[in-house]
Amino acid sequence: MATKKPESKSLENRERFYYTQDRIAEKPFNWPQMLRLLGYLKPYSKTLLPAAVVALLVNTAVRLFVPILIGKVAFDRVIGQRDTHALYWLVAAIAAMYLINLISNYFRIKLTNKLGQYVIYDLRKVLFNHVQKLSHRFFDQRSAGSVLVRIINDVNSLQDLFTNGIVNTLMDLIQLIGILVIMFTLSWQLALAVLVVLPIMFFLSTKFRRKIRRAWQMVRVKLSKLNSHLNESLQGVRVTQSFNQEVNNEAFFDGVNIETRETQNQAQQKSATFSPFVEGANAVGSAILIWFGSYLILNSGNVTTGVFVSFAFYLGMFWDPISRLGQTYNQLLMAMASSERIFEFLDEKPIVKDSEAPVSMEHIKGTIDFEDVVFSYDDKRNALNHINLHMNAGDTIALVGHTGSGKSTIANLIARFYDVTGGSVKFDGIDVRDINLEELRANVSTVIQDTFIFSGTILENIRFGRPGATDEEVIAAAEAAGADDFIKQLSNGYETEVEERGNILSVGERQLLSFARALLANPKILILDEATSSIDTESELKIQEATDKLLEGRTSIIIAHRLSTIREADKIIVLENGNILEQGTHDELMVLGGKYYELVISQFEALNAS
Numbered sequence: 001m002a003t004k005k006p007e008s009k010s011l012e013n014r015e016r017f018y019y020t021q022d023r024i025a026e027k028p029f030n031w032p033q034m035l036r037l038l039g040y041l042k043p044y045s046k047t048l049l050p051a052a053v054v055a056l057l058v059n060t061a062v063r064l065f066v067p068i069l070i071g072k073v074a075f076d077r078v079i080g081q082r083d084t085h086a087l088y089w090l091v092a093a094i095a096a097m098y099l100i101n102l103i104s105n106y107f108r109i110k111l112t113n114k115l116g117q118y119v120i121y122d123l124r125k126v127l128f129n130h131v132q133k134l135s136h137r138f139f140d141q142r143s144a145g146s147v148l149v150r151i152i153n154d155v156n157s158l159q160d161l162f163t164n165g166i167v168n169t170l171m172d173l174i175q176l177i178g179i180l181v182i183m184f185t186l187s188w189q190l191a192l193a194v195l196v197v198l199p200i201m202f203f204l205s206t207k208f209r210r211k212i213r214r215a216w217q218m219v220r221v222k223l224s225k226l227n228s229h230l231n232e233s234l235q236g237v238r239v240t241q242s243f244n245q246e247v248n249n250e251a252f253f254d255g256v257n258i259e260t261r262e263t264q265n266q267a268q269q270k271s272a273t274f275s276p277f278v279e280g281a282n283a284v285g286s287a288i289l290i291w292f293g294s295y296l297i298l299n300s301g302n303v304t305t306g307v308f309v310s311f312a313f314y315l316g317m318f319w320d321p322i323s324r325l326g327q328t329y330n331q332l333l334m335a336m337a338s339s340e341r342i343f344e345f346l347d348e349k350p351i352v353k354d355s356e357a358p359v360s361m362e363h364i365k366g367t368i369d370f371e372d373v374v375f376s377y378d379d380k381r382n383a384l385n386h387i388n389l390h391m392n393a394g395d396t397i398a399l400v401g402h403t404g405s406g407k408s409t410i411a412n413l414i415a416r417f418y419d420v421t422g423g424s425v426k427f428d429g430i431d432v433r434d435i436n437l438e439e440l441r442a443n444v445s446t447v448i449q450d451t452f453i454f455s456g457t458i459l460e461n462i463r464f465g466r467p468g469a470t471d472e473e474v475i476a477a478a479e480a481a482g483a484d485d486f487i488k489q490l491s492n493g494y495e496t497e498v499e500e501r502g503n504i505l506s507v508g509e510r511q512l513l514s515f516a517r518a519l520l521a522n523p524k525i526l527i528l529d530e531a532t533s534s535i536d537t538e539s540e541l542k543i544q545e546a547t548d549k550l551l552e553g554r555t556s557i558i559i560a561h562r563l564s565t566i567r568e569a570d571k572i573i574v575l576e577n578g579n580i581l582e583q584g585t586h587d588e589l590m591v592l593g594g595k596y597y598e599l600v601i602s603q604f605e606a607l608n609a610s
């Protein structure tokens with residue numbers, strides 16, 4: 001009852017919050033995929049894996065042997081034949097067995113855990129390295145949160161399989177087969193009788209297990225929703241607070257939190273109903289053993305008290321592996337789904353990649369040509385239509401136009417974050433797709449407005465521009481960019497730690513940092529997304545000086561907002577809806593009296609009004 005209200009609140013909110021869900025939490029068993037997954041054990045196939053298998057074989061052999069010692073030897077030999085001498089040997093043997101059991105068990109657990117952790121480490125590493133190389137298009141289609149949730153949740157869900165699942169399944173199978181063989185060898189009649197419950201047990205367990213499995217899958221779906229919302233809420237906390245959306249956020253979170261709690265409860269309840277059935281089957285088996293076992297002891301020659309006792313032990317050992325195998329099967333199906341999603345990421349090829357024989361960027365001066373370039377982000381709508389452009393090496397080119405006109409898209413194609421849909425982009429007449437990508441990225445720097453500051457020191461953040469640079473070079477770049485003044489005033493100067501996104505820095509300071517980064521990288525081609533935010537005149541002056549420094553001696557493409565920058569550009573390109581409307585110098589375009597003229601006039605009016 002108490003859950004009603006938040007539930008309905010969460011329904012109201014559902015329209016605002018939408019998270020793509022990995023609905024299918026399990027997939028049918030699939031051998032090729034399983035083999036691919038097992039391939040991750042390969043690096044350990046000569047070390048950890050055989051060691052773990054040996055430990056488990058010893059462990060299982062001891063477990064299988066002890067009931068014989070206790071049953072046949074203790075009861076039939078020692079007690080039956082009153083052989084006290086054998087008693088000492090028996091006690092010593094049982095003690096030795098338990099000792100071996102203890103040691104082998106210790107190693108089995110230690111080694112399998114270690115194996116699992118190593119495999120999961122490898123998987124996480126491969127996945128991380130791969131995902132961070134994927135093209136922009138991949139990240140356009142997914143939120144960073146959903147990628148994060150997938151890397152964490154799916155890899156974690158494989159952890160159980162690798163730590164316990166695979167090796168323990170082997171142990172359970174060997175134990176089961178061992179018990180069956182021994183029981184049938186000791187007395188096939190008694191073995192058949194006690195195992196009558198097996199088909200019933202099998203039927204019940206598959207039926208139950210399916211329900212339990214589905215219940216746990218729901219838990220995972222809810223948890224993933226909870227994680228996505230948490231991630232988004234934390235990332236957007238400032239906007240949430242500024243628009244007073246905390247209550248809505250809270251209500252939605254509460255709704256998902258309740259759903260998670262309820263599904264957890266249901267899953268746990270379903271799991272709990274299962275064990276009484278196992279115990280029931282166990283009890284029936286024991287009853288049959290007592291009744292039919294006693295009958296056989298009294299009426300047939302080959303079932304002794306010792307055999308009876310061994311049977312009792314084996315019966316007790318029988319249900320655990322069956323139960324565990326069922327669990328492993330669940331794990332396996334869930335692992336199928338997780339691994340499918342992991343492999344889907346791993347199989348995702350970077351769309352932007354090197355050609356067969358990439359050309360070096362070394363002799364390229366920085367002339368840029370767009371030849372009949374068509375580009376679409378989603379294959380539905382063109383962001384650029386048949387663009388033809390020529391930019392001379394060393395020139396400064398200003399891109400102007402309304403929002404959404406295609407300025408950033410032109411920059412994205414020059415940096416080769418995307419490949420053209422049609423036509424070609426060329427540097428010194430060479431198609432960018434034929435240029436060595438690593439060199440291209442090292443020679444084309446993009447300075448964006450809201451640059452990303454990584455956690456670490458200021459020094460390291462600037463060094464990001466060229467990882468091999470010395471401290472002196474980093475400081476020289478910061479000085480040239482005019483960032484030196486504010487850095488020195490920070491508590492620890494260049495060694496000041498800044499957090500992810502650089503919250504302690506102002507917009508202007510962040511911009512100067514990104515200039516320093518770009519200066520350090522010393523690219524042949526520079527793309528600069530000029531700040532739109534208004535900064536004070538002093539900072540503006542500093543940034544202007546830094547910009548001038550930055551532009552020197554390289555081809556620069558500026559997504560320009562300031563009239564001063566635009567006016568000084570060698571060429572101005574006016575874009576509208578992915579088309580070039582006008583191009584030329586400031587004076588040429590002013591004479592033309594078209595869109596650019598209108599833009600300049602409106603900027604002047606805005607300046608005069610303010």
Ligand SMILES: Nc1ncnc2c1ncn2[C@@H]1O[C@H](COP(=O)(O)OP(=O)(O)OP(=O)(O)O)[C@@H](O)[C@H]1O
Pocket residue numbers: 140377378383401402403404405406407408409410
């Ligand atoms: N990653 C993307 N996926 C899909 N469409 C996109 C993507 N980025 C931009 N677009 C679309 O492409 C068109 C051109 O966008 P672009 O970012 O080049 O404009 P812009 O001129 O740089 O705008 P602004 O001045 O606002 O930055 C727009 O219609 C935009 O919606």
